[in-house]
Every structure is written in structure tokens, then in C-alpha cells.
Amino acid sequence: MTLQSIRKAAIIGAGQMGLGIAYVSAVHAKIPITIYDPSSSVLSSATDKYKSLISRDVSKSRLTSEQADEALSRFSTSQGDGSEGGGEGSIRDDVDLVIEAIPEIPALKLGLFKRLGNALTPSTILGSNTSSISITKLAASAGSGMGKEESQESSQRVIGIHYFNPVPVMKLVEIIPALQTSQQTIERAKAFGKACKKEVTTSTDSPGFIANAILMPMINEAIMVLERGIASPQDIDKTFQLGMSHPMGPLKLADLIGLDTCLNIQRVLHTETGDSKYRPATLLGRMVDAGWVGRKGGRGFYVYDERGDVVEAK
Numbered sequence: 001m002t003l004q005s006i007r008k009a010a011i012i013g014a015g016q017m018g019l020g021i022a023y024v025s026a027v028h029a030k031i032p033i034t035i036y037d038p039s040s041s042v043l044s045s046a047t048d049k050y051k052s053l054i055s056r057d058v059s060k061s062r063l064t065s066e067q068a069d070e071a072l073s074r075f076s077t078s079q080g081d082g083s084e085g086g087g088e089g090s091i092r093d094d095v096d097l098v099i100e101a102i103p104e105i106p107a108l109k110l111g112l113f114k115r116l117g118n119a120l121t122p123s124t125i126l127g128s129n130t131s132s133i134s135i136t137k138l139a140a141s142a143g144s145g146m147g148k149e150e151s152q153e154s155s156q157r158v159i160g161i162h163y164f165n166p167v168p169v170m171k172l173v174e175i176i177p178a179l180q181t182s183q184q185t186i187e188r189a190k191a192f193g194k195a196c197k198k199e200v201t202t203s204t205d206s207p208g209f210i211a212n213a214i215l216m217p218m219i220n221e222a223i224m225v226l227e228r229g230i231a232s233p234q235d236i237d238k239t240f241q242l243g244m245s246h247p248m249g250p251l252k253l254a255d256l257i258g259l260d261t262c263l264n265i266q267r268v269l270h271t272e273t274g275d276s277k278y279r280p281a282t283l284l285g286r287m288v289d290a291g292w293v294g295r296k297g298g299r300g301f302y303v304y305d306e307r308g309d310v311v312e313a314k
């Protein structure tokens with residue numbers, strides 16, 4: 001089997017993960033990417049952040065100015081989610097890989113995979129950066145509304161390609177094949193992860209895969225400890241930093257991930273397993289209700305300034 005390489009990619013969702021995936025694709029894998037988002041302000045802030053990541057690389061001598069110009073020329077944006085098929089602003093068939101990084105809401109992702117499955121040729125890999133949602137369900141959605149053979153072909157190019165936050169820094173990608181995923185899709189996705197300069201692990205399609213099956217219940221427990229008034233956020237985080245050598249405590253990590261994302265992941269773990277041990281902490285839900293979604297929104301368990309530095313603990 002010759003491995004068809006990835007020559008061009010589309011990233012859907014220009015939030016913290018989508019931008020990071022765009023960066024490693026353009027800078028390390030050296031392929032042109034277009035990043036899609038329905039919000040024009042998100043796209044313009046993603047473009048600014050991309051430019052500042054590249055400038056920082058030049059100032060730290062990680063890129064020459066010529067390499068920086070090349071990296072800038074590989075980056076483009078488009079408003080919308082790119083999935084309608086055919087029209088202006090749609091992802092084209094010459095794209096070998098699509099990776100979605102839209103919010104962790106099952107109905108949103110299932111709808112997107114259905115549209116992508118119908119719009120794009122089956123040789124285009126459809127990757128999801130989901131933290132917890134079933135890849136097998138996304139693959140079934142990508143094959144829905146078509147004949148049996150086309151459906152099988154469309155489902156077998158779906159795969160979980162799960163990067164870690166912040167993507168330019170963290171060295172891992174978790175690969176999650178669906179039940180329907182072909183061996184060729186798995187090999188191409190792994191090769192792409194390595195081209196992005198990441199180590200690769202593989203997980204079966206089980207709620208939370210490897211990382212979030214373990215991490216998110218721990219974060220949820222930390223929030224329950226706070227909720228019960230057992231300790232302050234600083235002391236909970238200090239316990240993990242100084243007592244267990246974690247680089248960051250669970251509450252600060254939850255703020256970094258995004259409390260909306262944490263809540264959505266915990267909800268998936270709870271509904272998919274039916275196990276009450278996964279019920280989301282009430283305080284987590286209340287924080288999201290208040291719009292306190294963590295560092296990206298300026299406030300979570302800590303308050304942040306515009307640069308993302310902690311100003312005070314709540």
C-alpha cells in the first residue's frame with residue numbers, strides 16, 4: 001500500500017485548538033491550510049495570533065524570515081463552516097484532510113460530519129479533534145443519506161485526531177479509529193500527526209479515549225472538592241503542582257481547556273456510560289451558566305488579563 005500524503009488541509013473552527021492545529025500543519029507539516037469559522041471576529045483574531053506565533057518563532061531563531069514568509073503564505077481563512085458543498089466558501093475536493101475543532105456538542109459535530117460526508121470525495125480524510133464524542137457515531141453520520149456502498153466508503157475515512165492544548169507546545173496526538181475506519185485512513189492520519197512533529201498514541205473509540213477518560217473525572221472531582229468548601233482553588237492546584245509534580249493544577253488546567261468544553265466532555269462521559277460517577281459537578285454547570293468559561297473568556301476559577309495571565313483567584 002502506498003501512502004497518499006496530505007498535501008492540503010482545511011481546519012473547521014478557529015478557536016484555541018483550530019488555530020493551533022492550523023499552526024502545526026502549516027509550520028511543521030508545511031502544507032497550505034484554510035481555517036473556517038462562522039465568526040469574522042474569531043477569524044481576524046486567529047490571523048493575528050498566527051502572525052504573532054510566527055514572529056515569536058523568528059525572534060527565537062526557530063524560523064528564518066524566509067521560512068516565516070512561507071508559513072504566512074500557507075495560512076488562509078474563510079467565513080462559514082465550509083461544509084455546504086460546491087459554493088463560494090466551501091471546502092474543495094483538492095483538500096486531502098479536514099480536521100474539525102468546533103465546540104464539543106454532539107449534535108453540532110454530527111450535523112457537520114453528515115454535510116462533509118455528502119460534500120467531499122471519499123479520498124478526503126474527515127478528522128475530528130473531539131475530546132470525547134464517539135468517532136463511530138461521527139463516521140455513521142458521514143455515511144448517512146446515501147447508498148450502502150457509498151456510505152461504507154464515506155464512513156471509513158473518518159478518524160479521531162486529538163491534539164492537546166496548547167497545540168504548538170504539547171507533543172502528543174491521540175489517534176482514534178471508528179469501528180468503520182479503514183487501515184489506510186489510520187496510517188495516513190498517523191503519518192500526518194508525525195509530520196506535525198507529534199508523538200502518536202492510539203485508543204479505541206471509548207468515551208474520553210485515553211486522555212479524557214482519566215483527566216476529566218479528575219478535574220470534575222477537583223471542582224467537587226472546591227464546591228464542598230474543602231479547600232481554596234490555590235490550595236487545590238498547589239497540591240497537584242507541589243505534591244504530585246503536575247505542571248499545572250486541575251482548576252487552572254480546567255480554565256485553560258475551557259469550562260464549557262470540560263462540561264460538555266463530562267456530559268458525554270456521563271450519558272455514554274450511564275454511570276453516575278461521571279455526573280458533572282454542579283458548580284461547573286453554574287460557572288458556564290454565568291459565562292465564566294475560563295481563560296479564553298477572561299474568568300473561570302481565576303481571573304485573567306488580556307495576555308492570559310492570572311490576575312486573581314476567585
Ligand SMILES: NC(=O)c1ccc[n+]([C@@H]2O[C@H](COP(=O)([O-])OP(=O)(O)OC[C@H]3O[C@@H](n4cnc5c(N)ncnc54)[C@H](O)[C@@H]3O)[C@@H](O)[C@H]2O)c1
Nearest residue numbers: 013014015016017018042081101102103104130131165257
Ligand atoms: N480546549 C482544549 O484544551 C481541547 C483539547 C483537545 C481537544 N479539544 C476539542 O477541540 C474542539 C474545540 O475546542 P476549543 O477549545 O478550540 O473551543 P473554542 O471555543 O476555543 O473554539 C470553537 C470554535 O468553533 C467555532 N464554531 C462554533 N460553532 C461552529 C460551527 N457550527 N461550525 C464551525 N465553527 C463553529 C467558534 O466560533 C469557535 O471559534 C472541541 O471538540 C474540544 O473538545 C479541546
